Amino acid sequence: MVEERFDAIVVGAGPAGNAAAYTMAKEGLKVLQLERGEYPGSKNVQGAILYADALEKLIANFREDAPLERHVIEQRLWMLDDRSYTGMHYRSDDFNEEKPNRYTIIRAQFDKWFSQKVREAGATVICETTVKDLIRNTKGRVIGVQTDREEGTVMADVVVLAEGVNGLVGQRAGLREELKPDTVALAVKEMHFLPSDVIEARFNLKGDEGVVIEAMGTVTSGMTGTAFLYTNQESISVGIGCLVCDFKESGEAPYALLEKFKAHPAIRPLLEGSEVKEYAAHLIPEGGYDAIPELYGDGWVIVGDAGQFVNAAHREGSNLAMTTGRIAGETIVRLKRTRQDFTAAELSLYAKRLEESFVLKDLKKYRRLPGFLHGNKERLFGLYPQLLSKAAQTWLRVDGTDKRAKEKEIWAAFRQSRGLKGLLGDAYRLARAWR
Numbered sequence: 313m314v315e316e317r318f319d320a321i322v323v324g325a326g327p328a329g330n331a332a333a334y335t336m337a338k339e340g341l342k343v344l345q346l347e348r349g350e351y352p353g354s355k356n357v358q359g360a361i362l363y364a365d366a367l368e369k370l371i372a373n374f375r376e377d378a379p380l381e382r383h384v385i386e387q388r389l390w391m392l393d394d395r396s397y398t399g400m401h402y403r404s405d406d407f408n409e410e411k412p413n414r415y416t417i418i419r420a421q422f423d424k425w426f427s428q429k430v431r432e433a434g435a436t437v438i439c440e441t442t443v444k445d446l447i448r449n450t451k452g453r454v455i456g457v458q459t460d461r462e463e464g465t466v467m468a469d470v471v472v473l474a475e476g477v478n479g480l481v482g483q484r485a486g487l488r489e490e491l492k493p494d495t496v497a498l499a500v501k502e503m504h505f506l507p508s509d510v511i512e513a514r515f516n517l518k519g520d521e522g523v524v525i526e527a528m529g530t531v532t533s534g535m536t537g538t539a540f541l542y543t544n545q546e547s548i549s550v551g552i553g554c555l556v557c558d559f560k561e562s563g564e565a566p567y568a569l570l571e572k573f574k575a576h577p578a579i580r581p582l583l584e585g586s587e588v589k590e591y592a593a594h595l596i597p598e599g600g601y602d603a604i605p606e607l608y609g610d611g612w613v614i615v616g617d618a619g620q621f622v623n624a625a626h627r628e629g630s631n632l633a634m635t636t637g638r639i640a641g642e643t644i645v646r647l648k649r650t651r652q653d654f655t656a657a658e659l660s661l662y663a664k665r666l667e668e669s670f671v672l673k674d675l676k677k678y679r680r681l682p683g684f685l686h687g688n689k690e691r692l693f694g695l696y697p698q699l700l701s702k703a704a705q706t707w708l709r710v711d712g713t714d715k716r717a718k719e720k721e722i723w724a725a726f727r728q729s730r731g732l733k734g735l736l737g738d739a740y741r742l743a744r745a746w747r
């Protein structure tokens with residue numbers, strides 16, 4: 313394999329690994345990045361929204377050549393029952409700014425582009441190579457990695473684990489626990505191809521404008537999860553995901569849920585006539601703040617999904633991955649230039665900087681949310697969407713019933729289903745989880 317010694321080895325070439333490798337290589341560190349896939353992006357699945365801010369902090373002019381699909385000008389949040397949706401939409405021409413804030417992307421293309429930037433910055437990127445284990449010295453400090461290649465041992469001052477949600481290397485090395493089924497979601501996604509003018513007409517878009525739909529409700533059959541639909545230039549990404557423990561308990565098949573979502577009266581017309589070309593399944597870490605493992609130790613740090621850095625409340629993952637990768641990279645650059653020491657005590661600076669960033673502030677803010685959603689799933693993903701839909705229909709139908717009587721009917725439906733104490737309790741728990 314590669315015989316020389318490196319300043320840093322990065323395991324994985326997703327957004328987290330690319331951000332770390334790019335940051336360090338750009339500052340002149342000798343970086344080796346190892347990716348098990350045929351090419352960066354070949355193993356990756358994402359909906360996918362790219363949050364510009366995190367990438368801009370790495371590559372300020374990324375808009376010049378990155379493979380961006382559409383910039384998002386409209387967000388729809390839908391609560392579904394089986395026949396209807398109650399929605400909140402936000403659309404603004406302000407999002408047609410010179411430097412848009414969010415884009416849809418196709419990960420296979422985006423990761424390839426990002427990896428090219430990593431190579432241009434000077435890192436050595438080797439694909440089709442799986443890291444099997446970490447190598448430690450007699451004092452237990454990580455000093456390199458063992459790969460599946462012949463003579464596949466490589467040494468470095470520090471190893472950045474950016475291996476994604478499964479994190480088998482970290483698990484094998486005892487740095488993190490095995491994933492728990494109640495902290496990880498299984499998502500399935502399809503790409504539906506349609507001509508761009510059809511997409512624009514269906515979603516009321518012009519040029520590169522795009523729309524994002526996030527949905528929850530009875531479509532997940534009482535399981536904790538959400539569905540999504542994102543517009544690309546000539547395709548629509550559509551997917552759904554639920555906690556693995558809920559799939560296990562219910563026996564529901566993920567693809568059956570996706571079929572149910574696609575057949576929903578609000579979704580079916582948006583996909584009509586499309587050609588499905590890709591199908592993929594992937595895990596998403598959803599345990600939040602309390603599921604974050606140890607983030608650093610002697611000679612190693614963990615970044616991105618491997619560290620459970622996903623803000624499920626806002627469907628943000630790639631930006632947390634890039635930010636944690638960048639901060640880990642910056643920490644290593646600083647230590648290389650100052651202390652020449654990569655012990656846990658020195659690398660703790662990485663965790664300290666994360667505490668100061670939006671990453672840990674946000675995850676801390678929502679630390680009660682995963683438990684709240686899972687603990688109240690029957691109501692949140694069953695009862696309430698149905699009650700809301702019924703309330704909207706009662707309210708909107710003009711049928712000779714006076715408005716006060718309608719209000720009474722709506723209120724009675726809520727009280728009969730949940731009782732006043734139950735309703736107040738749910739509202740309190742939601743406010744507490746969101747705080």
Ligand SMILES: Cc1cc2nc3c(=O)[nH]c(=O)nc-3n(C[C@H](O)[C@H](O)[C@H](O)COP(=O)(O)OP(=O)(O)OC[C@H]3O[C@@H](n4cnc5c(N)ncnc54)[C@H](O)[C@@H]3O)c2cc1C
Nearest residue numbers: 324326327328348355359360361443476616617629630633
């Ligand atoms: C269906 C779906 C939709 C999503 N939608 C969004 C969205 O719209 N917006 C958003 O911001 N986030 C979204 N996410 C989350 C986002 O995809 C992740 O947070 C992000 O990809 C994490 O980046 P990462 O680099 O940590 O991990 P990954 O992207 O998973 O990259 C890890 C890389 O490491 C490689 N690897 C693993 N093990 C080894 C090994 N032993 N040796 C060598 N290489 C290895 C893998 O092949 C992979 O390339 C979505 C996720 C899913 C599944």
